[in-house]
Structures are given as C-alpha cells and as structure tokens.
Amino acid sequence: MGLFMEDLNIFYLTIYGGIAVGLLFDFYRILRRNFKIVKYLSFIFDIVFWIAITVTVFVTINVIEKFDLRYYHFVALFLGFILYYNTISKYILMFFNKIVSFFTHLCKRTVHYIVSFLNNLYYIIIYSIHLIFDIICYIPSVFYSNRRKRKNKKGVNI
Numbered sequence: 548m549g550l551f552m553e554d555l556n557i558f559y560l561t562i563y564g565g566i567a568v569g570l571l572f573d574f575y576r577i578l579r580r581n582f583k584i585v586k587y588l589s590f591i592f593d594i595v596f597w598i599a600i601t602v603t604v605f606v607t608i609n610v611i612e613k614f615d616l617r618y619y620h621f622v623a624l625f626l627g628f629i630l631y632y633n634t635i636s637k638y639i640l641m642f643f644n645k646i647v648s649f650f651t652h653l654c655k656r657t658v659h660y661i662v663s664f665l666n667n668l669y670y671i672i673i674y675s676i677h678l679i680f681d682i683i684c685y686i687p688s689v690f691y692s693n694r695r696k697r698k699n700k701k702g703v704n705i
Contacts, residue, residue, distance in 0.1 A: 557611050558623045564607030565627020571599055572628075573636055577643040581651065 575596045578585045585592050608620055 554619070558619055560611045561607060561620050561623035562627035562630070564604060564611075565624040565629075566631040567603050567607070567627075568600055568624065569628045569631030569636060570639065571596070571603060572632075573639050573643060577640065577647055581644070581647045 575592070578592070579589070604624060607624075608614060608616060612620070
C-alpha cells in the first residue's frame with residue numbers, strides 16, 4: 548500500500564508540472580497577442596518557448612523522481628495541462644492581459660510625457676538662442692540705422 552500511495556503522490560505532483568506548462572503556454576499566448584515583435588520573430592520565440600517547456604518538465608521530473616521516468620509522468624503532465632487549460636486558463640489570460648495592458652499603457656504615457664517635455668525644452672532652447680541672436684545682431688543694427696538716419700537729416704552724406 549505504501550508504494551501505491553507514493554506513486555499516487557508523485558502522480559499528483561507531476562500534475563502540478565503540467566499546470567506550470569499551461570501557465571507558460573498562456574504567458575506565451577499573451578506575448579504573441581500583444582507584442583508585434585513576437586509575431587515577427589516567432590521562430591525564435593517558439594524555440595525559446597519549447598526550451599522553457601523542456602526545462603520545466605525536466606525540473607519537475609528531477610525534483611520529484613530524480614529522473615526515474617515512468618509512463619504516468621507523461622499522463623500526469625498532459626492531465627495537468629488539460630485541467631489547467633479547461634478550468635482557469637481564461638481567468639489567467641484575462642489577468643495577464645490586464646497586467647500587460649497596464650504596463651504598455653504606462654510605458655506609452657511615460658514616453659509621451661518624455662517626448663512632450665523634450666519638445667517643450669527644444670522650443671525653449673531655440674527661442675532663447677533666437678533671442679540671443681536678436682540681441683546680438685538686430686538691436687545694434689537698429690541703433691546703427693537710427694544713427695544713419697539722423698546724420699542724413701542733418702545733411703551729411705554717408
């Protein structure tokens with residue numbers, strides 16, 4: 548009876564590995580849905596996803612059984628994935644979507660404020676430089692032209 552209970556506990560623990568695989572799958576789906584770069588580089592992200600799944604499965608089997616692989620590990624992994632996918636996957640997807648949309652909105656707003664600040668700073672700098680050039684170039688020319696006009700009125704030719 549003790550061996551059966553030990554195998555049953557291992558079976559249940561391996562189900563949790565299948566749930567972890569389901570979480571990784573949902574995270575990958577969210578990335579593909581919300582970010583265009585993942586769509587464009589899908590081959591690379593597919594490889595990264597499958598490496599992450601492989602590492603998760605191997606870590607699960609190593610922690611539970613020290614690589615003593617049995618057929619029911621695959622059944623339990625598949626069962627854990629199916630249980631996760633059919634029960635809480637849609638809620639996790641909604642949660643992940645809200646988190647991703649919050650962070651993308653936060654990043655867009657931050658970039659918008661930074662660009663707006665830099666744009667205003669640009670105009671402050673440009674108008675300041677324009678004022679300096681006016682002071683240096685235009686104001687002396689006004690004084691010079693007034694001086695010329697006064698000399699012309701007195702009858703002195705220049």
